[in-house]
Amino acid sequence: MLPQKLAAAINRQIHQELQSAYHYLAMAAHFQNEGLDGFARWMELQHGEEMQHAMRLFRYVHRRGGQVHLSGLEAPQIRQGKPMVVFQQALETEKANTAAIHELYAIANEVKDYATVSHLKWFLDEQVEEEDSIEQILAHFRIAGDDASALLLLNRQLGERQPEEETEEEEE
Ligand code: MG
Numbered sequence: 001m002l003p004q005k006l007a008a009a010i011n012r013q014i015h016q017e018l019q020s021a022y023h024y025l026a027m028a029a030h031f032q033n034e035g036l037d038g039f040a041r042w043m044e045l046q047h048g049e050e051m052q053h054a055m056r057l058f059r060y061v062h063r064r065g066g067q068v069h070l071s072g073l074e075a076p077q078i079r080q081g082k083p084m085v086v087f088q089q090a091l092e093t094e095k096a097n098t099a100a101i102h103e104l105y106a107i108a109n110e111v112k113d114y115a116t117v118s119h120l121k122w123f124l125d126e127q128v129e130e131e132d133s134i135e136q137i138l139a140h141f142r143i144a145g146d147d148a149s150a151l152l153l154l155n156r157q158l159g160e161r162q163p164e165e166e167t168e169e170e171e172e
Pocket of ligand 1: 020053097
C-alpha cells in the first residue's frame, strides 16, 4: 500500500505529465497552423511520450493498491513568435517536469518507499534524455538563425522523428 503522502504526490505527478502532454498537443496544433508539419509531428510524438509517462504512473498507483484521482487541466498558452520560441517553451516544460520528478523522488525517499524510489529511476534517466534532445534542437535553431531554407530543412529533419519503442515495465 502506498503511504498517503506519496500517493498524493504521485497523483500530482500524473497531473503534471498530462498537463505537459496537453501543452505539447497545443504546440503541435500551433505548428500545423503555421504550415510547419515536421515541427508539428515532433510535438505530436512528444505529446505521446508525456501520455506514456502519465500512464506508467497511473498503472503503478494501481499495482500498489492506490487510487488515481484526475483533476482538471489548464488551457495551454503557447508563446507566439519564431519556431525557436516554442521549442524554448518546450525546454522550460521539461525543466519543470524534471523538478517535479525530483520532488517526487525526495518524497518517496522521505517516506522510505523504496519500491517507488526504484520505479522513479527510469523517470530520472528519461528527463536527462528529454532535456538533452531539446537542447540539441535549440542549438540547431541558433545555427539556422533567420535562414528560411535552414529552418525548412530542420522542419523536415524533425518530421522524420519516429516513435520510441515503449520499454514498458512489467505489467503485473
Ligand atoms: Mg514526462
